[in-house]
Amino acid sequence: KNQVEQSPQSLIILEGKNCTLQCNYTVSPFSNLRWYKQDTGRGPVSLTIMTFSENTKSNGRYTATLDADTKQSSLHITASQLSDSASYICVVTRLLGSGTYKYIFGTGTRLKVLA
Amino acid sequence: DVKVTQSSRYLVKRTGEKVFLECVQDMDHENMFWYRQDPGLGLRLIYFSYDVKMKEKGDIPEGYSVSREKKERFSLILESASTNQTSMYLCASSGMTANTEAFFGQGTRLTVV
Numbered sequence: 001k002n003q004v005e006q007s008p009q010s011l012i013i014l015e016g017k018n019c020t021l022q023c024n025y026t027v028s029p030f031s032n033l034r035w036y037k038q039d040t041g042r043g044p045v046s047l048t049i050m051t052f053s054e055n056t057k058s059n060g061r062y063t064a065t066l067d068a069d070t071k072q073s074s075l076h077i078t079a080s081q082l083s084d085s086a087s088y089i090c091v092v093t094r095l096l097g098s099g100t101y102k103y104i105f106g107t108g109t110r111l112k113v114l115a
Numbered sequence: 116d117v118k119v120t121q122s123s124r125y126l127v128k129r130t131g132e133k134v135f136l137e138c139v140q141d142m143d144h145e146n147m148f149w150y151r152q153d154p155g156l157g158l159r160l161i162y163f164s165y166d167v168k169m170k171e172k173g174d175i176p177e178g179y180s181v182s183r184e185k186k187e188r189f190s191l192i193l194e195s196a197s198t199n200q201t202s203m204y205l206c207a208s209s210g211m212t213a214n215t216e217a218f219f220g221q222g223t224r225l226t227v228v
Contacts, residue, residue: 031214107155
């Protein structure tokens with residue numbers, strides 16, 4: 001079954017600390033893996049996108065890794081800020097026939113950064 | 116710098132009403148999507164469209180229909196709103212190939228009373 005699982009469900013950290021969010025997937029055929037940040041009541045905003053051949057990608061204080069062999073990804077946030085408080089969603093793109101594709105979403109990790 | 120715009124942030128409708136949610140993108144994207152997002156369930160695909168006048172059912176199409184008369188506009192229609200359709204609705208658009216960036220609208224919080 002094509003699934004994306006994220007852990008932990010929620011996380012609380014102090015401002016300035018680092019944290020790592022996990023994503024495991026069983027999606028096939030795989031095209032790419034994306035991480036999105038979603039502020040409460042808003043639409044998701046893209047952080048990174050990685051294809052099969054990429055194993056790390058950074059966007060400022062956000063660094064995503066991908067191990068396509070074990071089908072795992074992580075999102076590392078460095079020196080967290082209050083504005084990092086949000087839900088982080090892992091999304092895997094599954095290839096369908098005829099050149100079309102489908103996004104498979106994880107349920108997200110809710111991060112709270114405390115002052 | 117707005118790329119995907121949904122017509123309403125918040126909507127309150129009565130049971131049985133016909134509801135229209137509009138989405139417009141300015142990136143000339145071929146693909147457009149409608150999702151609903153509920154706590155603990157993640158985003159679930161309702162319908163998607165890969166071209167004008169084309170539509171495909173997603174995972175939860177029951178009770179919904181869509182319209183795409185122009186490339187930039189994708190409408191979601193609730194024929195007869197019910198309380199179990201209370202949710203956050205998100206529109207997204209992306210290019211033709213699987214590795215293109217996908218952009219989401221700001222979401223519409225629909226409450227059916």
